[in-house]
Amino acid sequence: MDNNDFTLHCVKCAQPSLIKQGEKTYECALCGFVYFHNVAAAVCAIIVCNQQMLLVERAQQPSKGKLDFPGGFVDYNESNEQALKRELLEELQLPVNNMQYLFSYPNSYLYKDVLYSTLDSFFEITLDTKPDLIVQQEEVSRYLWLDVSSLTTQELAFASGQHAFTEFIRRIN
Incomplete structure (x- = not known):
């Protein structure tokens, strides 16, 4: 603003x-x-299964067409965990029960000419098998399972996600 x-x-x-x-x-x-x-609160899931990471392609601006971690904004009267569960159900029809908080990073989110400052909290979710996902087309164009080793930070939509990806890779190596 x-x-x-x-x-x-x-x-x-x-x-x-x-x-x-x-x-x-x-x-x-x-x-x-x-x-x-x-600052607006947002949540993101770093979902991994068999050395692959689940990412989504953004269907809306900002950063339409870029890769992002599934997630979204925290609503009133929600915890971060409740918001992430809701967002994963809305975007991918993915129910989750277990998640582990990792870290948070500040971010800038330009929407309709207003620059919002966000605090993006990242949670790790580890799956034993890849689930059948149904994409909610309004927010997400598609989902992709990518080898962790083949992804670069430049492919990710936001600075907070780039920092989170770098830190996550550092932790698992």
Whole structure:
């Protein structure tokens, strides 16, 4: 969210009167309403089976067509674990019970001209066999099982995923 290119309207009084007060704070000059553009929580699954990693191809912007870890944003009143279970069911019809938290990385997510800061939490899920998956076409174009050794960070959509992939490979080697 940037105040340089357009006038920001207050969500309370609807006037073009929001003034940037800090890195993430905006205040209405007319009614005093304060808006905090805080970090959004997101979750990602690093799913592995027999030396292969499950990745999805993004069907939407940002980074449409690039590879990503399955996952998404955390909804109100959800834990990270609940959000990841919901997202995996929504995107791939993949039920999961066991996951292990690995690490988190900050990320930037440009959506419809608004730059969101996210904190992406990564969880490892290890499967004994590859499941039959059904792709939810709205968010994901397709899924791929790729050899961990053949994947490069440049193929991944976001900086947080690139960092997570690098750290994950370092841990397993």
